[in-house]
Structures are given as C-alpha cells and as structure tokens.
Amino acid sequence: MKKINVVSAALVLILLTSLNAGAQIKLSDIFKKVTGKQGTTTAATGTPSTFEIGQGIKEALQIGVSAGADRLSVKDGFLGNLAVKILMPPEAQKIERTLRSIGLNKLCDNVIVSLNRAAEDAATEAKPVFISAIKQMTLTDATNILLGSKDAATEYFKRVTTTQLMQKFSPIVATSLNKVNATKYYSDLTTQYNRLPLVKPVNTNLTEYVTQKAIDGLFVEIAKEELKIRGNLSSRSTTLLQKVFGYADRKKN
Known part of the structure; x- marks a missing residue:
C-alpha cells in the first residue's frame, strides 16, 4: 500500500x-x-545469454521446419511447387521424350504425378524427425547456427537427420508408390521403352530415387524458412527471436 x-x-x-x-x-x-x-523494446535488444541463443534458435527452427514440412505434405505440395517437383529419373528422361513423341503423354504424366504423391505422403513423417534433432541440439550447435552462414541451420539438419529420414521415408514411399500405382506406371513406361530396337534398357530403383528427392525437397523448403527469419524482420514474431537475431545482425555488420 x-x-x-x-x-x-x-x-x-x-x-x-x-x-x-x-x-x-x-x-x-x-x-x-x-x-x-522501458516497455518491450529493451527486452528485444542487448546481448542474449547463451541460454537465450539456444532457446531462440530452437524456437525459430521449430517454426521453420513445421512450415516447410506442412507445405510439402499436402496434395500438390511437391507437384505444384516447381522448386521441388519430382521429375522422371535422369536415366528415364530420354524414355519420356521418346514416349511423348509417339503420343504416350498420359503414361508419362501418370508416372510424374504418382512420384510426387508418394513424396507428399512421406513428408507427413518429416516433422517429428526434425523436432527430435532440434531438441538434441547443444548450445554450441545453436550458437554456431546463429552466427554461421545463411544456410547453417539447413546444413545442420542435413548432417543430423538425413540418415534417419531415409530410414523413415523409404517404407512410406514404397507403400505410397504401390498405392498410387507409380510402380506399375513406371514399369509400363520402361517396358514400352525397352521394347524399342537398339535402346539400352533402363532399370531404376524408384523407391530410392523418390525418397532422396523427397528429402532434398524438404531441405529446399527449410532453407527458404531459414533465409526468411534471418533476413525478414517481420518473421521474428517474438521478443526472444528479435533479441537473438538482432544480436546476430549486429555481429555480422
């Protein structure tokens, strides 16, 4: 009183x-x-503690990986995104050109759609893998990411999650390829091509190919989110993010 x-x-x-x-x-x-x-302005400035850097990086990465994985795990998440859309395997692109030239466009289109549907199915399982990697991140990892290159977080995820993603995605992709008839479409396509005279038969491990392309697509989207939060002030939606990434901006200038 x-x-x-x-x-x-x-x-x-x-x-x-x-x-x-x-x-x-x-x-x-x-x-x-x-x-x-002094209100919230002071809280968003100054030098963050090591703990705050760790918490800020983890918060930013959870936002980023959630956004990236969510975009890819919906219908047309891969197929409608030119940056990550999965095309025919390189060794099959000559087949595609040949078959399209003789009017088999529908067969080629079916294969491409089904490859992307399989990747979209697999992407639904990506978020828990990334969240687990974030939780295991050390304070040293967080500081190195904050003050590192513009893709330091993406490179960290590539290093610590790729093996686990391959293991988790592969059975999902295999199941999905069968579910959407991709295996059948691709078999029909290669069979049609391999019947042509004087051509080198093509055999591709479709599951392995789509799994790798799905993972590559995830890293493309995560890199976008990382660039956004590093370079776009409006993406720093909390006081902690403003403080941590504002500190990084000052250190690099």
Whole structure:
C-alpha cells in the first residue's frame, strides 16, 4: 500500500513540475521515470545469454521446419511447387521424350504425378524427425547456427537427420508408390521403352530415387524458412527471436 502511495505521489509531483515548466509530457514517459520500466523494446535488444541463443534458435527452427514440412505434405505440395517437383529419373528422361513423341503423354504424366504423391505422403513423417534433432541440439550447435552462414541451420539438419529420414521415408514411399500405382506406371513406361530396337534398357530403383528427392525437397523448403527469419524482420514474431537475431545482425555488420 505504501509503495502505491509513493508512486502516486511521484506521479503527481512530476506532472505538476512539468506543467509549471510549460512542458508537455506523455503519461507513458512519466511511468518510465517512476518505475524504470522501458516497455518491450529493451527486452528485444542487448546481448542474449547463451541460454537465450539456444532457446531462440530452437524456437525459430521449430517454426521453420513445421512450415516447410506442412507445405510439402499436402496434395500438390511437391507437384505444384516447381522448386521441388519430382521429375522422371535422369536415366528415364530420354524414355519420356521418346514416349511423348509417339503420343504416350498420359503414361508419362501418370508416372510424374504418382512420384510426387508418394513424396507428399512421406513428408507427413518429416516433422517429428526434425523436432527430435532440434531438441538434441547443444548450445554450441545453436550458437554456431546463429552466427554461421545463411544456410547453417539447413546444413545442420542435413548432417543430423538425413540418415534417419531415409530410414523413415523409404517404407512410406514404397507403400505410397504401390498405392498410387507409380510402380506399375513406371514399369509400363520402361517396358514400352525397352521394347524399342537398339535402346539400352533402363532399370531404376524408384523407391530410392523418390525418397532422396523427397528429402532434398524438404531441405529446399527449410532453407527458404531459414533465409526468411534471418533476413525478414517481420518473421521474428517474438521478443526472444528479435533479441537473438538482432544480436546476430549486429555481429555480422
């Protein structure tokens, strides 16, 4: 109760002093003088502790990987995104050109659609793998990511998640390829081609190919999110992110 009275008295005193001096003063400024509080701006500046850097990086990466994985795991997440759309395997692209030239466009299109559908199915399982990697991240990892290159987080994920993603994606892709008839379409396509005279037969491990392309696509999307939060101030949606990445900006300038 005494503390409230002291603050009230101080407010009145400062207000009267300001009025007598003919000055105009904002109530928020008076509050700052009496309480010493500076609002949220101060909290978003200054040098973050090692703990804050760790928490900030983890928060940023969880936002980024969630957004990237969610975009790819919906229908047309791969097929409708030219940056990650899965095309025919390189060794089969000559087949595609040959078959399209003789009017088998529908067969080629079916293969491409089914490859992307399989990747979209697999992408639904990506988020838990990335979240696990974030939780296991050390404070040293976090600092190196914060002050590292513009793709330091993406490279970290490539290093620590690729093997696990391959193991997790491969059976999903295999199941999905069969579910959407990709294996059949591709077999039909290669069979048609391999019947042509004087051609070198083509045999591709379709599951392995799509699994790798699905993982590559995830890293493309995560890299986009990393660039966004490093370079776009509006993407730093919390005080902690503002403080941590603002500190990184100052260190690099």
